[in-house]
Amino acid sequence: MKMAKATEQDMEVALLLRSILEDVAEGHYPRGVDGEHKDDDPEDFDENDRDHLRAFYDRVMQCMDNPAAISRVIWGMHTIIHNDVLDPNVSHLALHPKYNSDELLKAAKEALAAIHDIKNDFGAPGDYGYDHPQGKSLVRLYTSTQALAKEIREKEPKKDEQAKEQVHG
Numbered sequence: 001m002k003m004a005k006a007t008e009q010d011m012e013v014a015l016l017l018r019s020i021l022e023d024v025a026e027g028h029y030p031r032g033v034d035g036e037h038k039d040d041d042p043e044d045f046d047e048n049d050r051d052h053l054r055a056f057y058d059r060v061m062q063c064m065d066n067p068a069a070i071s072r073v074i075w076g077m078h079t080i081i082h083n084d085v086l087d088p089n090v091s092h093l094a095l096h097p098k099y100n101s102d103e104l105l106k107a108a109k110e111a112l113a114a115i116h117d118i119k120n121d122f123g124a125p126g127d128y129g130y131d132h133p134q135g136k137s138l139v140r141l142y143t144s145t146q147a148l149a150k151e152i153r154e155k156e157p158k159k160d161e162q163a164k165e166q167v168h169g
Helices: 008-025 050-063 067-081 101-122 133-155 159-168
Strands: none
Touching: 008 050, 008 067, 101 133
């Protein structure tokens, strides 16, 4: 399923709408669309006061100038939840276990070790000739090994990061 991604502006509108609703739910006068209360705004919200209700309505509707913004935020999260991006077994936002970078890093390291074994057992591409199928395959394999090793170095946690994880993890 594809869904348009919410923009930063969409997120700001959704957060503002949440703030306005929260203000009223807590008995406070709703903030304006700039996120602030106006100088002449009362402190408390009176749900029986027509002027208060009108201000609340107007401020909510100003957030809805572009209703697609709220839709992108809501449906974007819906799409993320229902496409196995998030771990369904936890109550907080965490990537699905299938994206566990530790497991991917371990698999990459195992692949790199296997490629080094192939290099030791089969030698250099030139031993077969660079135009020979085995030579061409080894060139491709060894070239990809360099990129794989670089990715592993970049993704592997630094020793100081590992120490922080142990303290805070």
